[in-house]
Amino acid sequence: MERWLTFVGNHPVLFGILAVLIVAFFMVEGKRNGKKVTPNELGLLVNNQHARIIDIRPANKFAVSHISGSRNIPFTELKNHLDELRAIDTPVVFVCDVGLQAGAAVSLMAKPNFMRLAGGIQGYQAAGLPLAVANKAKK
Incomplete structure (x- = not known):
């Protein structure tokens, strides 16, 4: 020192x-990396402005757990959905594991209504908010 x-x-x-x-x-x-939205702000955006949540994690992670009402478009397939996503006029919030990949998705979109969830799924869970969990068949 x-x-x-x-x-x-x-x-x-x-x-x-x-x-x-x-x-x-x-x-x-x-x-x-675009505008960040906190987990609590996400709920307000969905309820008040009909925001759409796009989970860009791989399909297998999305299948295990995700934010209720979100749609899965894996990051590797995002370029195939550019026109469809850019046509959305309401806020769009990208979600990944910790928020880094979602920042890249926001940059790719280059529109002001696209945001990322600060902290990603991990931040959402740390805020004490519930995730939709896949139903597992009991044996």
């Missing part, structure tokens, strides 16, 4: 440049 402080003291310009680059990275990254 002492060496770090000595370095910062001896090279304030380099440290300043590093700080500016870090801030710029997070600003650009935040804008690139």
Whole structure:
């Protein structure tokens, strides 16, 4: 730790440049991934603005559990649905495991009504909200 402080003291310009680059990275990254919607805001969007939820996880993960009312279009198939999705006028919220892939989907769409669920399915569950679970046949 002492060496770090000595370095910062001896090279304030380099440290300043590093700080500016870090801030710029997070600003650009935040804008690139589109608007984030919290799990609680998602419910309001669905109820008040008839938002559509598109789960871009693989079909096998969607089959296990998903947000009730969501539609599954795996990320690998998203390009086949571009025109259909861009024609939607209501808000569209993309959902993935943790929110990263959904950010790429929002960037691909390039329309202001497309958003991503902050934290993805994991964030949704962490907020204490229920998922629809596939029915398993009992033996």
